[in-house]
Amino acid sequence: MQVCAAPPFAIDHALSYDARWRSHDLLRLRSLPVSDNEPAWVRDAFERTPYAVVRRALAAEDFVAIGVRGVGRSQRYGAWARSADVVSTVSPEALTSCRPLATRSALPAFTALAALRDDATGALSPFVWGPTGSTGFELATQRPTVTESSDLDLLIRTLEAPLARNDASELLAYLQALAQRVGIRLDAQLETPAGGVALAEWAAGKPRVLARHARGPHLTADPWAAMNYGGEP
Numbered sequence: 677m678q679v680c681a682a683p684p685f686a687i688d689h690a691l692s693y694d695a696r697w698r699s700h701d702l703l704r705l706r707s708l709p710v711s712d713n714e715p716a717w718v719r720d721a722f723e724r725t726p727y728a729v730v731r732r733a734l735a736a737e738d739f740v741a742i743g744v745r746g747v748g749r750s751q752r753y754g755a756w757a758r759s760a761d762v763v764s765t766v767s768p769e770a771l772t773s774c775r776p777l778a779t780r781s782a783l784p785a786f787t788a789l790a791a792l793r794d795d796a797t798g799a800l801s802p803f804v805w806g807p808t809g810s811t812g813f814e815l816a817t818q819r820p821t822v823t824e825s826s827d828l829d830l831l832i833r834t835l836e837a838p839l840a841r842n843d844a845s846e847l848l849a850y851l852q853a854l855a856q857r858v859g860i861r862l863d864a865q866l867e868t869p870a871g872g873v874a875l876a877e878w879a880a881g882k883p884r885v886l887a888r889h890a891r892g893p894h895l896t897a898d899p900w901a902a903m904n905y906g907g908e909p
Contacts, residue, residue, distance in 0.1 A: 680754035768806025
């Protein structure tokens, strides 16, 4: 996030996350608390599209850490919403069955997403996965967000079992081949017990990889051995 609001609670109370929502879920909100350092674009963006994405940060009870997005990449704002203001939730994997407006389905990100969804025997098919970023946001809200140059961001859930390095390499090669064919950049993140880990990093065979967790980023040799983190990463 480019800018982050001051938490609307004492920082030493930011000790948990609500299990009802997971990182990258999209929330429809009744209202968004106003913060002192709020950029001018935030109110307009939220009034047009009252959605926010769950971000990796701890919160006090009755709050959830969120991110608001505006028009461009520079318009990202981290904040907290009240749990009582959440109207509905949609997960990335629920968006794989959603379709963009017919007039926008030929955009490269949507073309690549459709190819992945329709490939029943491809390397991604055994996993629970879904789009995030601008693609997921547009599918959830039907608000035009994706452009010709948009990346396709994916979340791949691997919480239940480790992903072997050679399997990660095969999955990465499959996704990169599709991205090259369509002419876009594709960025895949693994959801692990230690937090979010870039598929490309894990496939590269690095001794330690960066895992992004609600308690903060950290390096780990085995994202599936970090069960001591507990709860939603």
